[in-house]
Amino acid sequence: MLHIECPWCGFRDDAEFHYGGEAHITRPDPSTTLTDEKFSEYLFSKTNTKGLLLERWCHRSGCRRWFNVLRNTITNEILEVYPVTEKPSSKQGKETYERNWRRKSPPKKTPKTDEVK
């Protein structure tokens, strides 16, 4: 069982938390020209990292607040906990944030139709 440190309540069992997926994904502004491609990228394209991932958690059974976590998806080690409104401050957290394809380069194009079986 994961032991997660809520910024308000301290260390609690993971059964008390709700997983909120990848952090730092901005919903595209629908008032501007929004293509289907852009919106489906927002909805469906997730990093799915083997390694360090910035993600959102909610302390459902406790203070009911959302916060962000830097977690290693291989070892389940939690390296940083920080507010939802902020960016990570640790060295590894900053690197993970910058390395993300959303900020570095767009995701790989979808494979050609003949490759999809």
Add this chain to the structure above:
Amino acid sequence: MASNDKTIGPATKTSPLETKLISNKGPTDAEITLKENKHIGKMILRGSLSEKKFITSTKKHLSQQFPASPNSFYDHTKVRVIWLGPDEWLILTDAAELNTLKDDLTRALIKSHSALVDVSDNSTIIEIKGRYSREILMKGCSLDIHPSVFQTGCSAQIDLGLANIILLKTADEPIYQIIVRASFASYLWDWLVDAAHEFNVRIEN
């Protein structure tokens, strides 16, 4: 439906545990006492601590101790203020005093970005007392509530059994108060009675 069905209470029903409480059942030298603290007025207060008006108004009516530090509560005259979140508090007071306090606070907070809602019937309070009360809570609660870490004045929002509760340590003796939603109260009461079965239990009314 049978007319003597006790699960359907009369119109005078006053608490979610009305059907569970059997007056003073159990030995007087019991190691565990369970009772319901009825008729407690409850309000949820929300507001921003960065707003000056909010701070001055709340401190005036809820004492200088406001806001309580995370995972704690304080008592001030007939009022108890429990920290629920960085912008959320639960205020307990006698049901008879509730409206006065509510009016005072509402008037004081009139120009601040805040909310005050009466949630008296949303939950009820179960008190568990006696030398084995911690052992009973430990059967369904993952939090470390040893007196060395969970001291008088501490509170925690946590799951007990399958119910979400607010747990308060109200005295140095082994006494805990459990604030539980009305719809979960009867389940939790049965759970507590069952968990306390191995000890000498007394139910007070």
